[in-house]
Amino acid sequence: MSKSSNERRFKLRKQCREALAAHIYDRLRLVVAPERVRLQPRPEDGYAWSVARTNANLLKSSLSSGSTRLYQVICRELGHSLEAVNPQSLDTSQFDTGDLPEDFSEGIVDGSFAAEIRELKATNSRTEEELGRTRSRLDDCLRQNHTLRTEANELRHDIQMLGSQNKDLHDELVQKTMGIAGAIQTLSSLETERIEITPDTHGTQSSAIGMLSVAGEV
Template identity: 50%
Template sequence: MPERSNEKRLKLNQQCREALAANIYGLLRIVVAPEKVRLQPRPEDGYAWSVTIANASVLKSSLSSAEISKLKAANSSIEIELERIRARLNDCLDEIHTVRAEANELRHDMQILRSHNKKLHDELTEAKAGIAGARRILNSLQTEGIGIELGTCDIQSSANGIHEVASEVLD
């Protein structure tokens, strides 16, 4: 027949393991059976503990050989740490939602800018085509011996003159 202190330690041990397994799942979404939880996990376990200096002594032993006082301390500190972690997670989630909203706004702005950029690109292509057409007309007029002087002061009237000459040539 097991001693009463052993039963108590076994019960606290199980509670601690269950709380730690729930903590691992809650934070990392890793399922670890309570009997497989380690205070000193190996790298392949996929989890690690972050503890305060006051609770560091709890991690120095294994759960199966821990003293009742350390198991009680571990159980109470798990609950406190879970509350702190929940609060930090909520803050992180709020920040994530804010960042996502900002990212969506930026995506929308990018779509508008891309559309505007495409419009400007199309206008530039159209202007280049107009200039190329004007050059062809100018070259054909020059080949026919008609000279056209383009001055910097009278560009608008010269442009009008090119259009008039172009319409005459095309007629």
């Protein structure tokens, strides 16, 4: 192995140990010197590691002889699929796996699957939040749909009322138009009769005057 590779490996191992020590303090408020951090801690160390089944091999290596890839993966997964826990939490008797799927039971690493449970809970929480937002949007759409349906029904009712009123007005207009036409026809007939009667009246009056004149002369 070249000198530059050794230097890079040493640097990554130092960063990895420091990250693990800081994580232990953040989670357990336990101060552990970076150079004393172990991947297989002893019970008296006061901490233990819980890792998801998919990264179980991380705990099978040693920090002192690990590869650069091991250090990189540990730093990436720390706080996600790998976490520091209290040693007591690794007591498998505290977990009731009887009702859990087989995959969960197989996911127990060193007697614990706390990290995997944490991941699943976080995923479940995000899913529930998204479901809540979706349900809220659905409720809004349903309310808007109900409002639009109500407005549409009211508009249909108004259109029906206006149509009925328009028909009534049309019928009334037809009746009045027919009445006016009849009245005009009646007036025209009366006017014609008046014109015809007027000459006869003048002739009758002249005949009467002539007869009176003849009688006077006699």
